[in-house]
Amino acid sequence: MKDAQMVFDEIQALKKEQKQIKLEYKDLLESMDEFEELKEKNKELREKKKELEKIAQAQMGSRYEKLEEGKDKLKELEQMMSDMALSELAEGKSIQIKDEYDNEYQPVYRVAFKRVA
Numbered sequence: 030m031k032d033a034q035m036v037f038d039e040i041q042a043l044k045k046e047q048k049q050i051k052l053e054y055k056d057l058l059e060s061m062d063e064f065e066e067l068k069e070k071n072k073e074l075r076e077k078k079k080e081l082e083k084i085a086q087a088q089m090g091s092r093y094e095k096l097e098e099g100k101d102k103l104k105e106l107e108q109m110m111s112d113m114a115l116s117e118l119a120e121g122k123s124i125q126i127k128d129e130y131d132n133e134y135q136p137v138y139r140v141a142f143k144r145v146a
Contacts, residue, residue, distance in 0.1 A: 037142070111136075 031039075058064045086093045114124050114136045126134040 117124050118136070118138075124136055128134070
């Protein structure tokens with residue numbers, strides 16, 4: 030059985046290989062004239078889309094502001110629920126969550142590694 034270090038090394042090697050392949054792919058695309066033209070057109074369309082979105086947001090006024098505030102509140106509540114679930118897990122309690130249709134939800138825990146210094 031592999032240990033965590035062996036798996037980590039395998040992940041790093043795969044990431045390095047993927048990075049090289051992505052660079053080759055990007056170089057090949059950028060050598061195509063049509064691709065460059067489409068990139069420019071895409072940039073123009075994206076700018077036009079942003080302009081239209083700003084107009085729509087201005088027309089909606091406070092209603093759109095409420096949408097943005099709701100997004101922030103959702104993030105805050107989701108973080109709170111996550112913290113509560115982790116605390117209950119640490120205390121050895123089970124966690125039961127149900128929605129309005131009586132569907133049960135269970136927490137999903139994830140471990141990630143972050144480079145130290």
